[in-house]
Amino acid sequence: MRRVSITGVGLTQVSEHWERSLTDLFVEAAAKAIDDAGGEDPEAIYVSSSGAPFIQRQLNLGAMVADALGMAGTPALTVEAGAAGGAIALQEGVRAVASGLYDCVLVGGVEKASDASPEEIAGFLSMPEDQEYTAYTGITNFGLNALIYRQYLERFGVRQEEIAMLAVRCHEHAEGCPHAMYPFKLSLERILSSPFEADPIHVLECSGIGDGAAAVVIQPSRGEGGEVEVAAYSTSTDRVHLTERPDITTFEAVKRASDRALRMAGISRRDVDLVELHDETTITGIISLEDMGFAERGKGTSLLAGEGIEAPQINTFGGLKARGNPVGATGLYQVVEVTMQLRGEAGRCQVDGAEIGLAESLGGLGSTCAITILRRS
Amino acid sequence: MSVPRYWREIKYRYRLIGERCIRCGSLYYPRRAICPRCGSRELEEYQLRDRGRVISWTVIRNPPKDYEKFAPYVVALVELDDGVRILTQLVDIEPEEVKAGMRVEATFRRIREDGTSGIIEYGYKFRPRIESEKK
Numbered sequence: 001m002r003r004v005s006i007t008g009v010g011l012t013q014v015s016e017h018w019e020r021s022l023t024d025l026f027v028e029a030a031a032k033a034i035d036d037a038g039g040e041d042p043e044a045i046y047v048s049s050s051g052a053p054f055i056q057r058q059l060n061l062g063a064m065v066a067d068a069l070g071m072a073g074t075p076a077l078t079v080e081a082g083a084a085g086g087a088i089a090l091q092e093g094v095r096a097v098a099s100g101l102y103d104c105v106l107v108g109g110v111e112k113a114s115d116a117s118p119e120e121i122a123g124f125l126s127m128p129e130d131q132e133y134t135a136y137t138g139i140t141n142f143g144l145n146a147l148i149y150r151q152y153l154e155r156f157g158v159r160q161e162e163i164a165m166l167a168v169r170c171h172e173h174a175e176g177c178p179h180a181m182y183p184f185k186l187s188l189e190r191i192l193s194s195p196f197e198a199d200p201i202h203v204l205e206c207s208g209i210g211d212g213a214a215a216v217v218i219q220p221s222r223g224e225g226g227e228v229e230v231a232a233y234s235t236s237t238d239r240v241h242l243t244e245r246p247d248i249t250t251f252e253a254v255k256r257a258s259d260r261a262l263r264m265a266g267i268s269r270r271d272v273d274l275v276e277l278h279d280e281t282t283i284t285g286i287i288s289l290e291d292m293g294f295a296e297r298g299k300g301t302s303l304l305a306g307e308g309i310e311a312p313q314i315n316t317f318g319g320l321k322a323r324g325n326p327v328g329a330t331g332l333y334q335v336v337e338v339t340m341q342l343r344g345e346a347g348r349c350q351v352d353g354a355e356i357g358l359a360e361s362l363g364g365l366g367s368t369c370a371i372t373i374l375r376r377s
Numbered sequence: 378m379s380v381p382r383y384w385r386e387i388k389y390r391y392r393l394i395g396e397r398c399i400r401c402g403s404l405y406y407p408r409r410a411i412c413p414r415c416g417s418r419e420l421e422e423y424q425l426r427d428r429g430r431v432i433s434w435t436v437i438r439n440p441p442k443d444y445e446k447f448a449p450y451v452v453a454l455v456e457l458d459d460g461v462r463i464l465t466q467l468v469d470i471e472p473e474e475v476k477a478g479m480r481v482e483a484t485f486r487r488i489r490e491d492g493t494s495g496i497i498e499y500g501y502k503f504r505p506r507i508e509s510e511k512k
Contacts, residue, residue, distance in 0.1 A: 117442075118439065119440070119441055119442040119445065120441075120442060122439055122440060122441040122442075123441035123442050126441065130407075132386055132407065133406075133407045133464065134464055135441070136488065136500070137452050137464050137465055137466055138437060138440060138441065138444040138447065138450060138452060138466060138488075138489070139435070139437060139452040139464060140437055140439065140440065140441060142439075143435045143437050143452055146435035147433040147434070147435055147452075147453075147454050148433075150433045150434065150435065150477075151432070151433045154477065195438065196436065196438055197438060197439060198435040198436060198437055198438060198439075199435055199436040199438075199472065200435075201435075239413070241407075241464075242454065242464065243406070243454060243461075243462035243463055243464055244405070244462070248433070248454070
């Protein structure tokens with residue numbers, strides 16, 4: 001397999017883009033990525049969207065976006081894996097270039113959630129779960145997070161204030177980020193006094209669902225140094241029903257995918273400068289940090305207090321919480337953001353001297369996990 | 378909701394029928410064709426216990442479509458007396474009265490309605506165990 005690099009990136013602000021369609025958003029991000037890579041036409045296009053078939057009733061998105069880009073004729077396909085779709089699409093694009101099949105691939109994710117009502121969005125977000133025995137009960141995605149949250153608080157004796165600090169940190173990092181949905185600070189008091197979304201989770205502990213598109217161009221590494229190489233990529237799955245997991249306060253798929261990715265990259269956890277977490281709620285972000293091995297079980301919140309000297313920077317543009325969560329595009333936002341950090345183009349969100357960044361993406365509540373590690377060569 | 382899609386789950390939802398692996402004895406709900414523990418493809422129907430205790434729970438404040446009229450409602454992770462875990466709404470109780478470990482039992486209830494002319498779906502919900510039945 002060849003070494004491959006991210007040679008172009010593009011994204012739109014995560015927002016409620018009332019005046020713009022699914023393809024409008026995709027074209028903006030994709031055109032930026034293609035221009036950023038030097039303008040070469042991609043030989044294949046991989047698209048991720050979770051909501052398009054349900055919210056817009058749009059299938060065959062590959063051909064739709066290829067045509068919209070003026071590239072009818074180019075092979076194109078859609079990848080879906082819940083909110084991990086963007087990360088999985090990226091990994092498929094990486095494999096296609098690494099294997100020698102293509103020399104230039106475009107991977108993009110797009111979501112247009114604002115076309116649906118709040119009740120439709122609540123239903124949409126639980127679509128990655130089993131419809132017949134999980135969604136059937138009327139539980140929402142945030143409700144499933146809440147079952148885990150309550151168990152975690154009880155088991156580890158951690159206070160909710162400590163977990164909610166993740167949301168505070170995310171908003172601090174998003175402040176001044178031009179593509180963030182909520183680029184402002186929020187106090188712990190404000191977060192914990194917001195109404196319950198699904199007890200004990202407060203509304204302001206949940207990721208902000210928004211519209212957006214992000215895209216990257218993948219090409220073989222030139223070996224000249226200074227490139228953003230894809231150092232590792234790994235995916236794992238887990239039992240879909242929470243009821244069948246022996247311990248709901250841990251995500252086995254995150255453990256497996258991160259262990260494998262770190263081995264593939266040949267690095268240790270302390271080499272990782274920054275992590276973009278899948279913090280669909282605060283608790284999911286905290287447990288992810290533990291399952292990736294950056295903190296011990298039950299001690300994930302210690303990283304927020306700055307206790308771990310070796311700890312990586314977390315959600316440097318605000319994460320799903322503050323940058324926003326355009327579901328099927330979220331995994332690609334993370335990859336674009338890590339690339340911006342490694343290039344030193346992150347503006348006021350820049351992590352000094354960042355060389356290695358990791359992105360964690362979940363589809364369903366831990367039933368799919370995709371880990372991607374990028375490294376500046 | 379199509380009629381066959383609802384109909385094919387009726388037995389499992391109305392009567393709490395799960396699956397038991399003939400080779401290793403593992404119990405499953407919902408049903409499975411292959412045992413993930415031992416790989417066996419020989420499983421048989423199994424009647425779940427209809428009583429158990431609450432492991433964790435939440436209150437759904439912003440429900441999906443077709444569940445609006447029940448909100449706010451409690452959804453709990455319940456461990457049945459045979460060790461099988463099930464996700465279910467808890468009814469006949471106020472959200473603030475739910476406690477970890479509380480005893481609950483299955484009850485047959487309306488789940489949702491598909492508009493004014495579609496199927497009315499029924500199935501299990503759980504409620505606090507009624508004391509008089511202890512005898």
